[in-house]
């Protein structure tokens with residue numbers, strides 16, 4: 001397998017950055033996949049005098065490990081790491097050769113501190129956009145700690161193994177032969193899973209904050225940056241820094257950035273917060289709030305953080321339909337945001353599940369873009385406002401199915417249809433589709449507040465125009481509030497307002 005000219009030219013530039021000499025230990029046979037692997041390592045060796053090859057037997061054939069001369073790194077690729085994994089290959093070569101990974105010193109220390117033997121295996125597909133982050137995180141851990149090793153396994157090259165382990169979605173990580181995680185997981189999350197996060201005592205001993213932001217999505221990130229720019233002591237606690245943006249594939253309506261990916265925007269949010277003096281407490285979940293002299297935010301691990309003001313930006317999650325295929329085809333045809341993902345289905349047939357206001361609005365919106373929209377409503381009639389229904393029924397490319405209970409979202413690599421039960425006849429039917437928009441509402445992440453902060457009947461925090469809640473000193477921003485629209489840019493605006501309002505509150509009190 002010859003590398004194409006563009007990849008070769010990129011590689012030759014990167015290979016000039018190699019520090020120490022590398023030896024690629026290769027385990028191959030005479031099959032086609034082995035030939036591809038051998039051809040790749042041969043090309044790498046031909047492109048740099050710092051790379052040599054050694055034949056060996058590894059756990060997987062074909063595979064190759066990347067090592068310094070005389071020092072095994074534990075980083076192995078089973079299958080050919082091209083496609084989305086090309087960057088993982090380049091970074092592995094550079095980092096094993098001695099180039100430092102771009103990771104904070106405290107994270108490096110935590111990795112080096114890990115005792116015991118950890119052998120990770122990550123099943124990937126070369127077209128998976130979430131896989132490289134996981135592969136790269138585990139490779140960094142292998143490079144930094146001799147007790148850790150990691151093998152990336154291309155599922156397409158090791159089908160029998162994938163079937164035997166029943167791997168249905170990638171990335172799927174195994175640790176010492178046991179399932180460890182599924183889906184995107186960051187380096188910090190891996191370390192937390194291995195018990196390397198701040199203890200409750202370490203957190204409780206932190207000095208009180210002027211502003212403590214709870215939630216690290218677009219609203220929280222914006223609030224933290226704005227607060228810190230006022231020179232006040234700012235902290236941010238988040239269950240998952242990045243929020244819903246991490247679950248988003250393409251973003252085309254973040255004004256001034258024509259097109260980006262959720263993972264890139266989430267990384268940019270984190271980078272922007274880190275540019276300021278913000279105390280970041282990622283992977284920590286808030287579970288309660290109390291007003292004493294200061295506000296006390298209780299975390300799931302029992303820690304209590306103190307602050308003069310609070311900004312709640314815990315966002316929302318889409319309500320799921322809970323049928324087979326929904327999880328599997330998320331971002332592969334199952335979508336939740338018509339404003340965002342509608343244009344990706346231009347000219348295709350889609351369904352909207354849910355006949356309330358959001359479902360019918362979504363269907364009207366989509367009908368202008370896609371070829372045909374089928375609306376499925378469980379009840380005998382739509383629940384949306386009359387005016388919306390009238391508009392919907394006036395559209396030529398919309399079919400409305402009432403008494404329709406979705407039973408499965410079907411597909412192969414991507415969604416190819418939906419099965420539903422006609423509740424009148426009891427018959428199960430199937431429609432061919434390219435996409436399914438689930439529109440049965442958003443649930444704000446506010447249960448943890450109990451009855452401390454006023455919320456409306458669907459659980460959204462009630463705020464005024466400066467994002468103040470009913471409790472002086474507590475502000476709220478983004479999807480967890482009763483604001484009219486749930487969008488990234490709207491949440492960021494509210495986050496900025498809440499930080500400015502919190503600052504105003506501090507100087508007045």
Ligand SMILES: Cc1cc2nc3c(=O)[nH]c(=O)nc-3n(C[C@H](O)[C@H](O)[C@H](O)COP(=O)(O)OP(=O)(O)OC[C@H]3O[C@@H](n4cnc5c(N)ncnc54)[C@H](O)[C@@H]3O)c2cc1C
Pocket residue numbers: 214215216217218219220237238239240241242243244245247248249250251252253254284285286287313314315316317318336337339340341445448477478479480486487488489491
């Ligand atoms: C699939 C998908 C695609 C989308 N596409 C687009 C798009 O293209 N354009 C657009 O503008 N919008 C899009 N949206 C909507 C957009 O992502 C949201 O409006 C936005 O992320 C809301 O930001 P937020 O900060 O209010 O909340 P979130 O993004 O939900 O962030 C909430 C934060 O709070 C944390 N959190 C939750 N509970 C707790 C707790 N108890 N303790 C501590 N932390 C907690 C979470 O971990 C997270 O860090 C999309 C949403 C989805 C799901």
